[in-house]
């Protein structure tokens with residue numbers, strides 16, 4: 382059983398990026414710069430953004446963290462995004478989701494210039510991705526592709542079942558893995574909340590590669606895992622636990638013990654896809670800097 386260790390795979394991605402930024406610095410050039418916008422003080426969002434900024438430092442990227450109070454107006458947020466779009470020293474812009482209810486996510490995402498959309502959420506970039514064109518791939522699915530590449534997991538001709546169809550994980554994942562591309566060419570089945578549970582179980586049992594992004598701890602039980610399957614657990618849920626230092630533990634969507642007993646390869650949570658998401662984001666930021674599309 383192979384543990385698909387996100388620490389190892391993301392370290393390899395970061396080492397190659399660091400080589401590039403070292404070379405840029407040696408040539409007296411500026412390095413890629415990521416601007417992250419954080420609204421409010423959601424604990425999980427704080428942690429994610431802090432980790433993204435720290436990873437920028439470790440890879441020789443510049444970064445700025447722009448904070449707004451929870452009651453910021455949509456107009457003020459849009460004005461900041463427009464200013465960042467114009468800023469020649471900013472290559473990538475990310476707005477940490479979720480946003481407060483009075484702000485329309487879609488309006489904010491569409492305001493980010495497509496060439497700086499390093500989360501890969503802008504409809505133009507999603508359209509390019511669907512067409513198989515060069516673009517920013519949404520960071521989490523991109524991280525999964527980088528993980529599959531690093532551990533040389535064959536996807537061509539395999540049956541992949543993706544559970545979850547969100548715009549940021551499940552849907553782009555299903556499109557990418559079915560595309561004519563490296564880490565693609567699979568036959569993909571997509572399950573979602575309206576797939577009857579018995580059907581999801583039956584389909585999961587046939588999956589050579591099972592990608593799960595539902596946000597329900599232990600959603601995938603032993604019976605859903607085909608012996609020898611590759612299990613990619615995207616789920617991250619904070620579950621209260623008084624015995625834990627922080628008062629909670631991070632849980633994936635897959636019963637990990639069941640997965641290590643039956644699967645050929647599995648991503649741990651934490652320490653799996655979450656770290657690869659940051660690797661995907663950094664790769665996109667370098668791409669934005671290099672202006673490659």
Ligand code: NAD
Nearest residue numbers: 521545546547550573574594595596615616617654655658
């Ligand atoms: P979401 O809530 O937007 O989507 C959940 C999806 O699960 C929906 O498409 C829904 O149809 C499906 N679903 C819900 N109940 C189901 C059921 N009973 N059977 C089948 N499908 C069902 O969530 P999201 O943003 O895609 O995130 C999913 C999980 O992944 C969350 O735990 C989130 O925290 C995590 N996540 C992790 C990373 C990472 O970097 N590892 C990044 C993004 C999201």
